Each structure stands twice: as structure tokens, then as C-alpha cells.
Amino acid sequence: MSTAAVVGGGISGLVAAHRLISTRPGTAVTVYEASDRLGGCLRGSDLNGNAPAGADVGAEASLYVRPETVGLCRELGLDLEFPSRAHSSRIHAHGAMHAIPAGTLMGVPADPQVLAGLLTESELARVSEEQLTAPAAGDVSVGGFLAARLGDALVDTVVDPLLGGVYAGRCRDLSLAATIPALLPAARAGTPVLDAVAEVLRARAAGRAATPGANVPGSQPAEAPPVFMSLRGGMNRLVTALTEHLAQSGVEFRLNAPVRAVRQAGGGTWAVESVSGGAEEFDALVLAVPAHAATGLLAGVDAEIAGILGGVDHASSAVVTAVIDVAEAPLEGSGFLVPPTETAFIKASTYASNKWPWLAALLPADTAVVRMSVGRFGDDPDAWEPLSDDELVARAIADWRRITGRAAPVLHTEVQRWTAALPQYTPGHLERTARIDAVLAGIPGLALVGSAYDGVGIPACIARAEKEIARLTGGPPP
Known part of the structure; x- marks a missing residue:
């Protein structure tokens, strides 16, 4: 591989470019970005001079309990x-502020009494009297499963705002397997959710596991490691540092350059046609765009992948x-x-x-x-x-x-x-992503990265980009 195109200049595309040049030094990488700036959902502002070092007006934190962002920041020399x-966050419900309950897994308790005050006595009783459901054959929605087991009030008052804060979605639409995977065994076996949460919290307390959903700020012990991290000036500084590093490494950035078509060309290369610059050929192509944009670009490359991505809300x-x-x-x-x-x-x-x-x-x-x-x-x-x-x-x-x-x-x-x-990661999301990856393995020179696949947070986007570039280049997995 001597040339590569990255379509999309958000964090996923920038990390992909970074791993391309670090894995294959000498590769000529061109990044196409449709807008006039890099960074995607990471964006900063000085707030009219009130924050001269900068502040985030987009994504404002990354998980510290995952290694990807931490490792990249340290690689770039960022403190x-x-x-x-x-300070801790609260839930505003029933006209009052309530502390986020401690001892929960994304709002689901092991001991229902931790929700006292946030839920009424009758609502607490419903949580305590879990009603087992038949074993689920596959994935289910978070809200539908938990409402049937523990009642609507827990779902609507506690779980939904916590999970919705991550996905800007509603937990009755979201996949249990993709968002709170620790509860999926209880759904599939028909065993108590409350017991499953208790086991997760015991494992966390013993330092045996860092379970997704178990690290909601305000719900952990005071001595626990930080849940989130940022940078002085905001998470957008990661974009600045990456961009500077890539520019010094010879990466070419083309802003205001929407890509309107990609196709497999002769000799195993990829043709990329931008609105402004015509078509160019590259040895490899990385699509780092949202699912709805990838759908149109991939329609003539693989109809099955395009169809799956077209179904992502x-x-x-x-x-x-x-x-x-x-x-x-x-x-x-x-x-x-x-x-x-x-x-x-x-x-x-x-x-x-x-x-x-x-x-x-x-x-x-x-x-x-x-x-x-x-x-x-x-x-x-x-x-x-x-x-x-x-x-x-x-x-x-x-x-x-x-x-x-x-x-x-x-x-x-x-x-x-x-x-x-x-x-939106609706039920069956993981299976659909696995199918995309299975088909993708048979398309030489193409990688798909971004938040539509393995997770919406910054660490998940970094992990996906690193995994895909390792596959593309034949390097070791991250």
C-alpha cells in the first residue's frame, strides 16, 4: 500500500489516518472532509473570549475507564x-432534584431501596417484586425488557435519562446487547435482573471487571477511579493535536470536499470522486462517515452492506x-x-x-x-x-x-x-455489525469506521479505527 484515502475528518477518520502512517510509514494519505473543519462532533470555542484556552461545544468528555483515548492522548503528549x-449530577423528576442513585448498573439497582425518594413506594415495590419473563431467543430492547421485569417507572424515570444521555435516544428503542450487555444473560436465561446487577457490582468492587453501564458518575464509591477524562481546553484539543501530528507527517487535508462516489477500479485500487477535485485512485479506502452517508457511497460497491447501513436510524x-x-x-x-x-x-x-x-x-x-x-x-x-x-x-x-x-x-x-x-443501536445491532464485518472481509482495500458500528463514544470510535486499519494493513490487532 502506497496511497490511501480517508473519507471523513472526524475523530474516527483522523485516528485511521494516524494508524495508517504509523503502521505503514511512507503511505501517502489524503483526508476528504465535506465541511470546512476537522473533528466532527469534537468542537471547541473560546466562548467570546470568556474561555481563552477553549471549551467544548460538542462532545466534552471521554471514558477514562477504557484505554483507547487515554493511550492516544499519552502517545501525543497530552496531559x-x-x-x-x-460535584455530581442529578435527575430532575417530579418537580425536584434527586441524586443519581448509587449502586446501580445504568440505573438498574441490586437493592431497590437505593431508588427511595426518586421512585414512589408503589414503584419501589414493583422493582422489588421482579416478574421473570420467558428466556429471550436473541437481543431485546433495554426498555421493553426492564419494564416487563421491574416496571415502567424504573425505565422512564431512571434508566432512560441515563442511557438517553449517551445515545440521545430512548431506551425502549435501544439494544440490550449493545448498551448494557451485562444484563443480556439474564434476558436469555430468564433469571433475575437484580441478581445479575448484584454480581456486576460485586465484581466491580473487587476490581475484577469494568462493566459498561456500571460507571455512571455519582453512582460509584468515592475512592473509585475517575469515570471520565478531558484535556485542558476540552476534548477538542485531541483533534488539534492529531491534526498537527498528521500534517507534520505529510497527510493532506482537503476541506469543503464532499465525496460523491467511490468505486473499485482496475488493479485492485479505489477511485474516489469528490465534488471539487474529480476522481483519483488510491490503494486503500477508509470510509469514516455516518451510516446514512456511507449507504449512498457503498450502494454500487456492496448492496448488502449499504442496505444494513441504510437501516440505521x-x-x-x-x-x-x-x-x-x-x-x-x-x-x-x-x-x-x-x-x-x-x-x-x-x-x-x-x-x-x-x-x-x-x-x-x-x-x-x-x-x-x-x-x-x-x-x-x-x-x-x-x-x-x-x-x-x-x-x-x-x-x-x-x-x-x-x-x-x-x-x-x-x-x-x-x-x-x-x-x-x-x-441508534436498535435490537440486533451487534449481529448486523458482525454481518457487515463478515462481508467487508471479502472486499480488499476497504475499511469502515465511525460510530455506527462498535460504539458511539470516543474510545469505541478509536478502537474501531485501530481494528480496521490493522485488518487493512495486515498489522497486529490493537
Whole structure:
């Protein structure tokens, strides 16, 4: 391999380019990006000078309990930053704030009494009196399975806001196998969920396992390792560091260069046709674009893969980032989640400067940075997407003030929209991804990376990119 094209300049595409040049030094890599910037869902801003070192207006953290982002940051010489342990997030339900219950697996308890106060007595009783269901033949939806076992209230008030915060989706639509795999054996064997959670928590306490879903901030012991990490200036600094490293290594970046077609060319090469530059041929092709974009590009390459990717739904969302005056009183906690059963415009709010000490230290006195998230999968498309940025800000701030009871003056706001950005992992997702990979193994020179396959978080995207480049180049698996 002497040349390679990477289509898509988000974190997955950048990591793929990085691994291509580190695995095969001398490879000429060209990155095509449809927009005018690199980084995808990682994006920073100085918030009108209030955060001169930068702050995230996109994804604002990565899991520390997984090794991929940590390893890449250390490889690039970046120092890690961790959330404050003095603050934790809460759930706003029934008109009040509640601590996220400790001792749960993504909100599912081993001891239902940890949910006291958040659920009513009758709702707690329903959780305690788990109703076993018949063994499931395959994958099931998280919400459907847990509601049948433990009741609707647990699903709608606790599990949905926690899981929805990751996927911008609804847990009744999401795959159990892909999102909380530790509970899948209970579904398949027809055994108690409460027992399964208890075993996961015992393993975690003994240091035997780091189970997905068991590391919700606020639900762990105080002595536990940090759940999340970031960088000074925000996670977007990872994009800056990667881009600089790639540019120094000779990678060519083409911005504002949408790719409209790819095809297998003669001699085992790949032709890439961009809107601006015509067609060029490469020895290898990495598609690092969302599933809905990959569908069209792959239609003439492999109809089965294109069809599977075409069936992936996506959620749209928006983040309103505000700099507010807190001279009246400092904010408490690191933010809150709002269950979809509540009547609210925003679905969550993060008190970013409480969460990240490095950010608080850089802000002007008596100010704070607050993020408000809008949009879930399944929303009425007219509920918020047609609103102008000014209207979106006004609605979000009004709702935040209603929920918090604060009239904090707003000094600056920014809106970042993420249109069809988060894939929804519906039941059967892992099997569909496995089928894609099986077919992909028979298509020489092609790799597929991004959040539509093995996970939506930064570590999962890095892992997918590293795995695919190892397969493409014949190198050792990561």
C-alpha cells in the first residue's frame, strides 16, 4: 500500500489516518472532509473570549475507564484532566432534584431501596417484586425488557435519562446487547435482573471487571477511579493535536470536499470522486462517515452492506452553551438529567465549569459555563429543529431557569446543532455489525469506521479505527 484515502475528518477518520502512517510509514494519505473543519462532533470555542484556552461545544468528555483515548492522548503528549469529585449530577423528576442513585448498573439497582425518594413506594415495590419473563431467543430492547421485569417507572424515570444521555435516544428503542450487555444473560436465561446487577457490582468492587453501564458518575464509591477524562481546553484539543501530528507527517487535508462516489477500479485500487477535485485512485479506502452517508457511497460497491447501513436510524440534537453570571450564588452539582416523561424543553444540563476544574480556573470571576442539551430520537421534528438559534437559546434558557429556580443573567450563548449525528443501536445491532464485518472481509482495500458500528463514544470510535486499519494493513490487532 502506497496511497490511501480517508473519507471523513472526524475523530474516527483522523485516528485511521494516524494508524495508517504509523503502521505503514511512507503511505501517502489524503483526508476528504465535506465541511470546512476537522473533528466532527469534537468542537471547541473560546466562548467570546470568556474561555481563552477553549471549551467544548460538542462532545466534552471521554471514558477514562477504557484505554483507547487515554493511550492516544499519552502517545501525543497530552496531559489528562479529570472531573471534580466535589460535584455530581442529578435527575430532575417530579418537580425536584434527586441524586443519581448509587449502586446501580445504568440505573438498574441490586437493592431497590437505593431508588427511595426518586421512585414512589408503589414503584419501589414493583422493582422489588421482579416478574421473570420467558428466556429471550436473541437481543431485546433495554426498555421493553426492564419494564416487563421491574416496571415502567424504573425505565422512564431512571434508566432512560441515563442511557438517553449517551445515545440521545430512548431506551425502549435501544439494544440490550449493545448498551448494557451485562444484563443480556439474564434476558436469555430468564433469571433475575437484580441478581445479575448484584454480581456486576460485586465484581466491580473487587476490581475484577469494568462493566459498561456500571460507571455512571455519582453512582460509584468515592475512592473509585475517575469515570471520565478531558484535556485542558476540552476534548477538542485531541483533534488539534492529531491534526498537527498528521500534517507534520505529510497527510493532506482537503476541506469543503464532499465525496460523491467511490468505486473499485482496475488493479485492485479505489477511485474516489469528490465534488471539487474529480476522481483519483488510491490503494486503500477508509470510509469514516455516518451510516446514512456511507449507504449512498457503498450502494454500487456492496448492496448488502449499504442496505444494513441504510437501516440505521439517527438522532439529531443541539447543545446550547451559555456563560452566566453566578454572583448571586454559585451553582451546585455538575448538572442534571431530565426524564422524557417530564414536561421540559431541555433533556439535560451540564455545569461545565463545576465539572471541570481547569475550566473554572480560567473563567472571569463570578461566571460559570452551562451546557443545555435539546433533542432525543423520536422527537417531533417540529418541536425544536425549525427554531432559529435565537429561539432555541430563549427556549432552553427559560426552561433551565424554570427547573433551577435561578434568574442568572446570561452573558454569552452559542448553539451547536448535531443533525443526524448519533446512530441508534436498535435490537440486533451487534449481529448486523458482525454481518457487515463478515462481508467487508471479502472486499480488499476497504475499511469502515465511525460510530455506527462498535460504539458511539470516543474510545469505541478509536478502537474501531485501530481494528480496521490493522485488518487493512495486515498489522497486529490493537
